[in-house]
Amino acid sequence: MGPLPVSEWTEEDRELLRGNLPRADRYLSGEADAPPMPAILGLFARHSRVGAPWLAFSGTLLDDGALDPRDRELLILRVGHRTGCRYQWAQHVGMAQAAGLTLEQIAAVAAGCVADGADAAGTAGVWTDRDRDLLRAADQLVDNHVIDDATWARLAAHLDERQLLELTFVVGSYVCLAMVLNSVGLEPAALPDPDDAKDSRAVPDAAPIP
Structure with a gap:
């Protein structure tokens, strides 16, 4: 299922998406210099009554969340890797760099599991203890749908209640x-090589949506 062409959007689609994502106006302006429409917006236009509120929710996490942006992007990249979501990985690589993750760290996100307390081969010294616990939390939620008590307790030493709750969201x-x-x-439209975790270039479609 591909994105819905803008020419097929209804007025309701436009209003819903604009109302829940203010930056959508720049894509829908019709101006000659308007940026290309992100594929995910076109996808959400196929069911705008669900897609638009989703954009509002994800926009809150990205723009008004309590988590440090670096922590948030580390979690999102880990989810993108663990779920094999090529679009999600590509979409957030540039955002992760902007939030402070290095190319080495971005590559290490896809290098292996840290749940056993040891870094994956070739990633020694890349992560702080806090980073490792964030990665563990993401892995545990993906695998078991719960963060174990030990990881939660360690994270609670660094994160407040809002941040802990937001992590799960x-x-x-x-x-x-x-x-x-x-x-x-x-x-x-332009995808980093999925077999090369170090190919972490930002792509033209990598606007913060969502």
Whole structure:
């Protein structure tokens, strides 16, 4: 299932998406210099009554959330890797760099599991203890749908109650989004090589949506 062409959007689609994502105006302006429409907006236009509120929710996580942006993007990249969501990975690589993750760290996100307390081969020294616990939390939520008591307790030393709650919302919502994107086969126009985690270039479609 591909994006709905803008020419087929109803007025309701336009109003719903504009109302829940203010930056949508720049894509719908009709101006000659308007940026290309992100594929995910076109996909959500196929069911704008669900897609538009989703954009509002994800926009809150991205723009008004309590988590540090670096922590948030680390979690999202881990979800993108664990769920095999190529679109999600490509969409957030540039955002992760902007939030402070290095190319080495972005590559290490896809290098393996840290749940056993050891770094994956070739990633020694890349992560802080806090980073490892964030990655563990993401892995545990993906695998078991719960963060274990030990990981939760360690995270609670660094995060307040709002941030802890938001962590579960971020991982859960991006797992849900990955299910949608993987099922419809949505991919960005320019895609980093999925077999090369170090190919973490930002892509033209990598606007913060969502």
